[in-house]
Amino acid sequence: MNTPDRDMSLQVPGQVKQRYSSLCSDDELLDDDDSTLWQDEVLRNSQGSVYLPNSGRLPSAIKEDSSQLTAVIKMGWLDKNPPQGALYYQRRWVKLDVDYLRYFDSDKEIYSKGTISTAFITNVSSVGELKFEVATNNRTFIFRAESEAERNDWVTVLQDCTRGRHRHSTMNPGSPLTPDYQGYLELKGLRSKLYTVVALDKVYLYKNIEDYRIGVGITSIEMNVGNVKDTDRRSFDLTTPYRIFSFIAESEQLKEQWVNAMRNAIGEALSNSEVAERIWAEPSNSLCADCGAPKPEWAAINLCVVVCKRCAGEHRGLGPSISKVRSLKMDRKVWTEELIQVFLLLGNERVNSFWAANVPPSEALTPSSCTEERRRFITNKYRQGKYRKYHPLYGNQRELDNALCINVQCSDVLETLSLIFCGADVNCSTGMPNWPSPLSLATAHSQPLQAELISHNLNTELPRSVVDMAMDTVPYAPPPCVSYNGFLFKTASMARAITERKTREEFSRRWCTLNDGTFSYYESDKNSNPNGALKASEIVCLAVDTPERHGYENTFELYSESERLYLFGTDDGDSHKEWVKSLAKSFIPASAEPLLRLGFERIGRLKCKDGLNLQTSKVGWFALVGSTLHAYLNDSKGEEIHLRKLNELSIQQDNEVLVLVEKGRTLYIEGERKLDFAGWCAAIQTAAGSGGDTLSQQQLTETDIPVIVHSCIGYITQCGLTSEGIYRKSGVNSRVAALCERFRQDARSVRLREGEHQVDDVSNTLKRFFRELEEGLFTSEDARTWLSTAAIQDESKKISQYQMLLNRLPRVNKATLQALINHLYCVQRFSELNQMNLHNLAIVFGPTLFQTDGKDYTAGRAIEDLIQHYTLIFEVDEQQLKKQLEEITVIIQVREKLNTKFPSTEPGGHFICTVYLEEKKETAEQHVKIPGSMTAAELTCEVLDRRNIAVKDREYWSCWEVSDKEEMERPLHYQERVLPILHSFGTDSHLLIKKHLAMEAMIVYLTSKVDVSKHGMMKFREERSILGLGLTSGSFHDRYFILNSSSLRMYKEVRSNRPERDWPVKNLRVYLGIKKKLRPPTCWGLTVVYESKKQERPEKQQWYLCCDTQSEMREWYATFLSIQYDGNVWPQDGLQQTRVSRVLPDTRHGNVSLIPLRGSENEMRNSVAAFSQDPLALFRDVR
């Protein structure tokens, strides 16, 4: 098995097979991924074909051979689902181009392990955690990405490039759909023959003809680097710089045909690449003129642009009268020397100076743009001529024609292009009898390149954006040409945010001009060369500072696309205003023009996605004004996001995405560039905080109630309705003050929790809020009228007066008053429990809400009226109210039951935890109350019981601690207490009940051992904390380990005497799996956490061990387990015993927090409903 043995090529076939089958079973060979086709070892051993040294690969420099660089749309590492029967995902380097999704063993490989023709992909969709599915008619491939963003990106690009591919298979002449030669061929070293297809300049290998028909192949071989050589009667070699393929045909005659076909393919490939290589010699032609993708193989010969395959598809869609699309590789006949010269002379860059002179950054394509974006852009660019540079003679037909006739006599081909596409008529009359047309004129004046260009445009339809005003698309209006000049004071530009105050000394006086889309600054108004300039299209954000933030009275910041920040200032307020206005006008597109009319603090563009379309992000234009974010996300109308009313505002994914959750939708703003994004985040967060002490300046709920009011009412409803003297008893002053302050800072982030917050503190926080509210709940104008209304004798008159006043309240005040009175109404309905009847509540709330001293009862009377006549004044739906009261009754009952059974003796107590069964998904969720004494086995039984799952013999159901990315997991030992685990792990982990499939093997292993210890080599890597930042360094190294009953020792090598490290086993916590980020060398890894329990020096370390095989890993794991639990790894009588003997939970941990105290009203209602629907869930622990 070790060295290639040339003599083995003399083996009889039987031996080959035998050896082969000992290496992998038939199944494996048939399964796409276990085809060991590309493992050199196997090939060498089985056949001893001639291989290039080592791995048979050449150094990477040669790999960059252009032929291998078909425009890759996306590539990266993914896990691919294992073939049937295997358990583990396989790490694959995956590349997507227009024609194929290919996966490789590594990013160094030339030949793939598998290819899926995009023309055969029927569906691509996200499934489960980080996974996505690629379906063909009869096979589905599952891949797993490393992050959600990555996954979504794959799905997006795949969906985009497979959409509608079926219909366009003619666009795909390089695909094996049009083979030149095909059939089964034996590849030496493989047991099964491969279905081999020679098509154009490539050879494709498939496992069999069925796979060929469904577009699922093994690999393809580019023949431009190939060489075919006869070796024997029936065999021949296809040699490439990377590998030699030794084929055996079925007969001598067939071999001849194969060799011929492959040689033809080589000829094809060599002549094919000739034109492309020549065209690409002009550097700008090696990038697509439309999207910038590398190595574009297509061209629009009349428009003179070289484009990639995807863009070529859209060009085709315009029709040949607009764009004549030809392949650089396949349409050899069209590529005359003249045409090639035209393309070399012009080049994408120069041609784009005409076609793409005015492309707004928001509309520009990138290589990853989706089909829709491409279509729009290419239509705009060539059909509409939206971005072209207008010729000065535009609109003057006679002059244009005249200019064309003159110009074709000289060599300026670009001018001719510009004239033609600005309306000059190529068929116009020159007025010269000998040379009646521009074409003949050009030829006569020996301008073959001019003639070539004209000849391809004799029937071209002209761009019609302005010519044809009736078109459905609005012609592009470039931003109004803004110009403004003046002196400003400027600091040096920066690559970071400005946090400090800049003094006057740090600014220098500069003459600034805004002209023709460029903002420039000069040493003085006498200088003609600017010190610096910024194109308006490069400005991504403009922020206006609050006055006197820096040494100059008024300052503003400009953020550039290239992540620079420019600070300008002036003492002249008017000039400042004018500059801000002009600069904003210069870079905000017409579609978002209304933003310019706002008194914004910050304006600019950001990439974003919203809930309706998570697949693709788009450019949005934003302006921040006070607590409102104005946005233009599509071409559609603008919208407003009220930041104080957001349900959630957070920065996620390592500060790269700002998530704004508002009623009905979520907006994800992406940090395309760090600098301006950070500025936006900070500004939006500040704007979303409470802005002052009046009601409407608070952070609000969807229903316009201040978050603080909503939270306090919710909490009291959950926990305080039975509390005697609620709202009358005072809380602890310092705690109330602290809570008020926290709400003031960011009410949205405050989570009131039982055990953590006392009922009376919360009730007093609410009261204090209303008492200190600027202008009061009833507004300063109307408060007196409200009070006087209480004196009206006639009941119905009084009520209609209240109603009138209610309707006069501002929206927020009205909503808040209604919510509060509703709450107080409920409180007094349970007055037999809390002793707070109508009158008592009115005494407390009258002076609080009216902010009076409480010397008389007027205010109290008004509140009493409002509560008493609550349903009338507020026109309440009685059914709704009844339901609400029933819900509250359930809450109270549930709490009572639990409180009598588990008297609260200590704070904190146990809590409800979400546990999943078998898989982390919503339907597998169970909410389980975890008493302090609950063991993993008890929790497991609890969940299985609820789901009515019987435990069979030799089924090892366990409770697992699983990290969110499912990269690491640990089965809890059955006796392990769950509560401390819950406390110790972060939000990125969860508990999962599932079978421990390796348990049996581990038990068998352990029983076979006389003493429990183990030694052997493992690969080791340490998590070294750099400056306490938790950054990791280092890599995996081989080490020798000895694990015995007391410690785990690590030695540099087997013969080392002294251990490098020595850890006490009982303090180790061992997880299966290693974070992928660390690039473990094998997939059999363990993550070990060491926690020293030393009081004086608590310490946490983490490191990683990698084994070579799964069974090795199991053995190590079993040994750890056995040592840690003294051989007791599984209950003797199985889990069933635990089930039967399970007793009441320990009552020492009382004070139940029954319903999660968070989330919206609806969430709370739902959880109450869940409890009332499943009464068993409540009483299970009590029986």
Ligand SMILES: [Zn+2]
């Ligand atoms: Zn392109």
